[in-house]
Amino acid sequence: MIFKVEGHKLRSGLLAFALALTAGATFLPVEPVHAQTRTLPDFTDLVDQVGPSVVNIRTVEKVAQRGGNGEMDEEMQEFFRRFFGQPLPGQPRQGPRQNRPQPQEEERPRGVGSGFILTPDGYVMTNAHVVEDASEVLVTLPDKREFKAKIVGADKRTDVAVVKIEATGLPAVKVGDISKLRVGEWVMAIGSPFGLENTVTAGIVSAKQRDTGEYLPFIQTDVAINPGNSGGPLINMRGEVVGINSQIYSRSGGFMGISFSIPIDEAIRVSDQLRTSGRVSRGRIGVQIDQVTKDVAEAIGLGKAQGALVRGVEAGSPGEKAGVEPGDVITKFDGKPIEKPSDLPRLVGNTKPGTKSTLTVFRRGASRDLNVTIAEIEPDKPSKRASDRDEQAQKPPASAAAKSLGLTVSDLTDAQKKELKVKGGVKVDAASEAAARAGLREGDIIMAVGNTDVSNAREFESAVAKSDKSKSLSILFRRGDWAQYALIRQTR
Numbered sequence: 001m002i003f004k005v006e007g008h009k010l011r012s013g014l015l016a017f018a019l020a021l022t023a024g025a026t027f028l029p030v031e032p033v034h035a036q037t038r039t040l041p042d043f044t045d046l047v048d049q050v051g052p053s054v055v056n057i058r059t060v061e062k063v064a065q066r067g068g069n070g071e072m073d074e075e076m077q078e079f080f081r082r083f084f085g086q087p088l089p090g091q092p093r094q095g096p097r098q099n100r101p102q103p104q105e106e107e108r109p110r111g112v113g114s115g116f117i118l119t120p121d122g123y124v125m126t127n128a129h130v131v132e133d134a135s136e137v138l139v140t141l142p143d144k145r146e147f148k149a150k151i152v153g154a155d156k157r158t159d160v161a162v163v164k165i166e167a168t169g170l171p172a173v174k175v176g177d178i179s180k181l182r183v184g185e186w187v188m189a190i191g192s193p194f195g196l197e198n199t200v201t202a203g204i205v206s207a208k209q210r211d212t213g214e215y216l217p218f219i220q221t222d223v224a225i226n227p228g229n230s231g232g233p234l235i236n237m238r239g240e241v242v243g244i245n246s247q248i249y250s251r252s253g254g255f256m257g258i259s260f261s262i263p264i265d266e267a268i269r270v271s272d273q274l275r276t277s278g279r280v281s282r283g284r285i286g287v288q289i290d291q292v293t294k295d296v297a298e299a300i301g302l303g304k305a306q307g308a309l310v311r312g313v314e315a316g317s318p319g320e321k322a323g324v325e326p327g328d329v330i331t332k333f334d335g336k337p338i339e340k341p342s343d344l345p346r347l348v349g350n351t352k353p354g355t356k357s358t359l360t361v362f363r364r365g366a367s368r369d370l371n372v373t374i375a376e377i378e379p380d381k382p383s384k385r386a387s388d389r390d391e392q393a394q395k396p397p398a399s400a401a402a403k404s405l406g407l408t409v410s411d412l413t414d415a416q417k418k419e420l421k422v423k424g425g426v427k428v429d430a431a432s433e434a435a436a437r438a439g440l441r442e443g444d445i446i447m448a449v450g451n452t453d454v455s456n457a458r459e460f461e462s463a464v465a466k467s468d469k470s471k472s473l474s475i476l477f478r479r480g481d482w483a484q485y486a487l488i489r490q491t492r
Helices: 009-022 044-053 074-084 264-277 294-300 318-322 343-349 386-393 400-405 414-420 433-437 457-466
Strands: 054-064 105-117 123-126 136-140 146-155 160-164 186-191 199-211 217-221 233-236 240-248 259-263 287-291 308-313 329-333 356-363 366-373 407-411 426-431 445-449 473-479 482-488
Touching: 044 054, 044 186, 044 233, 054 123, 105 186, 123 264, 146 264, 160 264, 186 240, 217 240, 240 264, 259 264, 308 318, 318 366, 329 343, 400 407, 400 433, 400 457, 407 457, 426 433, 433 482, 445 457
Parallel strands: none
Antiparallel strands: 054 105, 054 136, 105 123, 123 160, 136 146, 146 160, 186 199, 186 233, 199 217, 217 259, 233 240, 240 259, 287 308, 308 329, 329 356, 356 366, 407 426, 426 445, 445 473, 473 482
């Protein structure tokens, strides 16, 4: 049937047609389509369940006590002695340094963090950075009991630490299965942000396996985490701990909607080693790796951009002995696929040193298996003692040239040169601002500035001072057995 209508006749025609269709019709009730409804979660039971297991951690640090009675800072007095030939008027004259009384140590509060009870007999898990350099650790339970804690061990690479208090019958947390954690799932945190104990915040998991360049793949959430929350638990809706709150993304020092937690399975693996031996043993194969780009994958016939591209192989390393060559793409480790470069160090690091493993590499259009014996990565050096920091504080202050780069450097001793097998260079004592952004860090050995080799701190300062401040400055440095370049943007 064909209808032809024009103008206002269209509306009247449609109305008549509708009335004709509905005449004598019987209407059945229409069931509305309900969207899936969910109520907001109630965290009260979780707080009652997990809250008694969350502790507040305060740390104390021993520092050298400065002279009182209005005495001026020693560096300022030295300034007046050099340029005016006498101490500042009104300040007492001091004898030779060796005859002066040694500064006394005093204890000062260092920081506040969080933790949670791992076992009923007093093992507590927290972040390594919470207890770093602490001379005393105080653990306060929710029932207000306070204990002095012993640091069992701390692992900087994963930022996991375990401390022990002398108590029994404590309420330990339940450990969750990280494989069941889903993006979008509700989670809760309990801790001491800004020192405010027993503070509860909540949100959702916003990402898993977040690679931030650290040793571990983090859990990313939008749970409000602030300074002082570090070391506290991330809890799922079943009352299980799934992570340790460790880092925040912030431009202001406060919460900005993104926080990162250490997966609990990785933290437990580390804590088990810390409780057994006080340190963590990790594997290494001695290769320098990079990302496989789409262009590289197509050029070598790999097809998919995956794996870890080998940029260099350390001399005498397990990788060299196994036959790994620069330009290889490592696609599997013990049969486990390497999707991105960060997968390889994590898998190798979790392998016990001395284990015989298999590397699958893609080379010249074909895959091949190489047998490699895992070596042990150099363990973290112990934290500096207060006396060590005092000695470092007595070093001459950094020059203006070095400060402009965010660097503090010092000469290498003859023993260090012999150990490192170098003729010269300067040791990085501290790196911040521009230098830190370029990738330099404490312990690196700077060999050259621009095109100028440096043998000591004086030559380093001279080379920096003569450099073109309008251009980025290239730094050749050595870290371990590797020589690398960094580009530092100079500040005028």
